[in-house]
Amino acid sequence: MTSTPEGAPLRSDAAIRVDRWLGRFEAALAAGDVEAAAGLFAPESFWRDLIAFTWNLKTVEGPAGVADLLRHTLGHTAPRGFMIDPAEPAVEAGGITEAWIVFETAVGRGRGHLRLQGDAAFTLLTTIYELKGHEEPQGQRRPRGVVHGADRGRTTWSEQRQRDAAELGITTQPYVVIVGGGQGGLALGARLRQLDVPTIIVERNERPGDSWRKRYKSLCLHDPVWYDHLPYLDFPRNWPVFSPKDKIADWLEMYAKVMELNIWTSTACKRASYDEQTGEWAVVVERGGREIRLRPRQLVLATGMSGKPSMPTIDGMAVFRGDQHHSSAHPGPDAYRGKTAVVIGSNNSAHDICAALWEAGADVTMVQRSSTHIVRSDSLMELALAGLYSEAAVASGITTHKADMIFASLPYRIMHQFQIPVYDAIRKQDAEFYARLEKAGFLLDYGDDESGLFMKYLRRGSGYYIDVGASELVADGRIKLHSGVSVVRLTERAVVLSNGVELPADLIVYATGFGSMNGWAADLISQQVADKVGKVWGLGSGTTKDPGPWEGEERNMWKPTQQPALWFHGGNLHQSRHYSLYLALQLKAREAGIATPVYGLQGVHHLS
C-alpha cells in the first residue's frame, strides 16, 4: 500500500467507490429517505438480511424489495456507522467491487458484505453478530474463572455447575428447550450458554454423540473437516479430513462437557403444547422413568433436518418373512453376511448401506427408481469446496468464519448460476467414471438445471450420493442394480419389480427418504400446528421436490415460523454452526426483552 506525504494510507479506487456508496446509503437511511436508499440498488439486486433489520432471515430483490423492507424496518432499526471493515481491503475484479462492511443498529453490532456493479449495489448482506449489552464473554471479556479474595460463602465452579444442573428444569425453568442433542442442538446450546440463556437440551440417547455412534460402522462424515467446525472450538490441525462416526461422536460428547451444556440424556420428549395466553410451552419429557413437565418460553426442534422416515406402502409387506426396515433403522450389516439383501433407493443412505452390506459379505441388489446425482468426494473437495473450505483456503486467510460469511453473501436466487460451471467441470473431469456408471445401467442426473449437489441439498435435501466408494461397486456389478423400475409387491421371500423381475431377499432396506421436519411437530405437538407451520426446508425453486413459489430463504429454518415460539434448527455442520448464531441471537433478544418486530414472516404454501 502506498502512502500520502503525511503518511496516511491512500484509499484504493475500490475503497473510494465503496465509501461513496456507504456514505450515500447511510445518509438516505438517516434521512428516512427510503426511495433514495432503494435507488442505490441495481435493477437486478439482492439484499440479504440476517436479523439486523428484519429480525428474520430475509432476502429482498431489486429497488422495490429494498424499499419495502426499509419502509417496514427503518424506523426501529436505527442503522448507522456503515464503513469498510478496517481489517479487509475492498477489491475490484471483473467490474464487481467487493467489500466487507461493519455497522450498528439500535440494539446490535453488525457485519456485512457489499458487491457493487459500477456504483449500484448488486448484493448486500447485513447480519448482526452481537447484541449491545449482551456481548459474549470471549477474549478480553472472558470470565476470570476464579474469584480472587477470601469469601466464607464461596461456591466453587463445580459446586455451582452441579447446583445449576440440579435445579434447572426442576425448581427453575429453562427459557429454551432444544429437542435433539446432535451437532445442531449442541451448537445452538453452546451459543445460548455463552449468551446466558437458560437452556435444556433433551436427547433420547444415553450419551451425546450416540446419534452417530449407533449407526452402521463404516459411516463417516461426507463433508471435510474445514466445513465441520463447531462454534468456539475448532477441530485441531491433526483432525482427519473425514471424521469416522465414533470419533465425531466422542468430540460431540466432549464438546457438551467443556461447553457446560445442560443436556438431559436418556430423556424422551413425549409431547408439547403452547399456551398463547401465558406464552409458555408445556413440554413433557420422560427422564429416569418419570414424566417431567418443562415450561420454557421457546421450543426448538433440532431433531435432524431429514424429518421423519418416509416408509412406502407396498402390497405384501405384511407377508414378507425376512427383515425389513427403513434405512434410518438399519442396524448395520453384521447380521447379514451370506444373506441376500435388496435396498430400495439410490441416494446417500442406499449407497452407504449397499456398500457396507457388500463389505460384510452379503449379496446386495440396489433398486433405483429414479435418477440420482453422483459426485465423487475427491472431485467435490477439489472443485466445489476447496475455494472456501480446505487447507489451502485456510492458508490464504479464509477462516471458517469468513468462508461462512462469503457463502452467506451469495443470494439463493442466483446461486445456481455459480454452481452450474462447477458441476460442468466435474462432469468433464470424471467423464469416464460417469460413463461406466451409465454402462452399468445407473440413471444419472445433475439436478433439474444441472446445478449439482449443493443446490439439490438446499432445495430438497436429497437426490444425490457423495461417492466414497460404493459407485465402483455399482459400476462393476458387485452391487447388482435394477434401475428405472418400481417395486410392485412383496412375496414371502422376494421383491417383485415393475419389470417383472423377482428378487429373492432375506432383507429389504427402504432407503426411501424422509418427510418434512414439520412432521416432528405433528408428532410432538399436533397436526394442526404442523400444518400451521407448513413445509420445512427448500427454497421454493420450482424444481423437483421443491415446489414454488420462490421463498428466498430456507423454509422455516432458523427463523420465526407461523407458530409463535417454535423454531427449527439443523442442517449440515456448516449450517448448524453459522445459523445457530442468528437463531441464538433471536432467542436472546426475546429473553432480554428486546423488541423483535419480524419483517416478512414466511407464508405457508405447502403442508409437507
Added chain:
Amino acid sequence: MTSTPEGAPLRSDAAIRVDRWLGRFEAALAAGDVEAAAGLFAPESFWRDLIAFTWNLKTVEGPAGVADLLRHTLGHTAPRGFMIDPAEPAVEAGGITEAWIVFETAVGRGRGHLRLQGDAAFTLLTTIYELKGHEEPQGQRRPRGVVHGADRGRTTWSEQRQRDAAELGITTQPYVVIVGGGQGGLALGARLRQLDVPTIIVERNERPGDSWRKRYKSLCLHDPVWYDHLPYLDFPRNWPVFSPKDKIADWLEMYAKVMELNIWTSTACKRASYDEQTGEWAVVVERGGREIRLRPRQLVLATGMSGKPSMPTIDGMAVFRGDQHHSSAHPGPDAYRGKTAVVIGSNNSAHDICAALWEAGADVTMVQRSSTHIVRSDSLMELALAGLYSEAAVASGITTHKADMIFASLPYRIMHQFQIPVYDAIRKQDAEFYARLEKAGFLLDYGDDESGLFMKYLRRGSGYYIDVGASELVADGRIKLHSGVSVVRLTERAVVLSNGVELPADLIVYATGFGSMNGWAADLISQQVADKVGKVWGLGSGTTKDPGPWEGEERNMWKPTQQPALWFHGGNLHQSRHYSLYLALQLKAREAGIATPVYGLQGVHHLS
C-alpha cells in the same frame, strides 16, 4: 514496505545485517571453519541449542563455547539453509538487531532466533521442530480419516482403536512408558502419538484430571489461560482466565480422549529396572488387581516437578493427637470447620490451604519460618506476563507458540537482568500492599538478587506465593501469623514454637515443600540410579536452594540424563507444552534409529 522499481521489496538495514551474518555463519559451517564461526559471536554471547546440533538442551557461552560445541557437533549435524523466516521481518531497536530464522540439518528442520550487537551475535537460539521423513500429520498432511472405496476386510477407526488399546502392553510393547497422566504426561503423550511412537501413560487415578479434581476445592490455576494451552488444541476463546480445578480436570480428560492417548488409569507403577544389555526397561505396574510387566525402551517420569513431599522430623509428632499431614495430602478444609489449624510454611500451598481453611470457618495460624516472595496475581499478569501471554499479546500477533519461542530465546544466564526491573516495578506499584504485610509481621523477599518470582521458580521451584487473596487475610490478621520462628516440638494438642509460643491445634499441615524429582527414581528404580542422575531442576545459580556450579539449563529436565533411557518431564503448563516437543523428538529419533550423539551431557554435582 517500499519496493524497488522492479517490484521486489527492498531489504531493511536490519535484514541486510542479519542476512550478512547468516551468510558468514553458514559459509564458516560449510567450510568446517569452527574458529571463523566462533568469531562471529560477541565476547559475551550465548548460543542456546534445543536438540538441533547437540541432541541436548544446551547453552554455550562466548566464542570459546561456540567453538567447542561446533567441534563436537558440526561433522554430523550438516546445518544449512540459514535464512530469515520469510514471515517475520528483522527489526532493530536500541542497538540490537533481532530476527527469526529458519534452517535445516541432515535430519531435521529448524527454527531459531538471532540477536546481533552491531555485527556480532549476542544470542542465538537453534531448535528442531520436525524430523525429515517423520513429519506430523497436520494441516496438509492430516489423516484422511476414512478410507474411501470398498474393502471386505475393512477395520473401522473405533475397531482399530480398540484393538490397538487391547494389544499395547499385552501382546505388543510400547516404545515409551510415561509415568504420570497429568498435564505433562498428556502433552508428551499427545506429541508421541502424532509422531507414531507407541506409548503407554500410566496414571494411578481413575480418570485423567483426577490429580486436579482430588485437591482442595478452591484450587485454581495460578497462571492465566494464554500461558496454559496444551499442544494441538488451544483452549477456546471463552475459557476462563484462571481455570477452576474441576474445569481443567474435565479438559484434560477430554484431551486424553480426543488425542487418542493410551492411558492406563487406576494403574500404579510399582518398580522399574533397566537392562543395559538389552536396552530395555522392565516396568512393573499393577492394573486391575494384577501385575503387568511392560518392556519399553524409554521411561519418562512425569510425576510432577515438585518431587516427593518433604516431611520434617519434629519431636512429638508421634504424640500429637490431632490430624497431621503434608500439604500434598491435605483433603481440603471441610472437616475442619470450627477447628484450630496450624499450617507450617508460607509458600503457595501454605497460603492456599490457610485461605481455604479460613473460608471454611477454621481458626488458622500460619507459621512462617523464613522469608517468602509474594506477588499479587493481577500485578504478575499486568507487569510480568502481559507482553507475551495475554489477550493483548494475542491481538498483537504474539501467538502462544511465538511467546514460547521468545521466552526460549533469552539465555538463563542473563534472564534475571530482564526480571529485576519487572519486580522493581511491582514493588513500587504494590508498595502499600507490601507495607501492610510487613506490618503484620510477614517476612518478605524478592529473591536473592531481587529478580522475583519466575527466577525463583526456575532456580528452586519454591519460595513464593502468587497472591489470589490469602495475603489480605494475613495482613489483617484473619489468618494469624508467627514469623521468623521454627517448630521445636509438638505436644498432644499443640505446636510449640522456638519463641516459646504454644499454638493449640486440631490440625497441623506441613506445607514444607518437596524434594528433587530424582526421589521418584529412587522409589521406582533404585537409590543408585537416583544418585547417578542427581538433582533434578534448578540452574546452578548459586542462590538459595540452587547451588552452583552454573549448569546453563534446567538440571535433567527434558533432556538426556546420566541414566540411559531415563527422562524427566514436567514443569508448568508452558514448559509442559513447549519442552514436550523437544523431548518427543528426542524419543522419536531414537525410535526411528536416527543417530543422536549427545553433546555436553550434564554432570552431577548434587544428589538431591
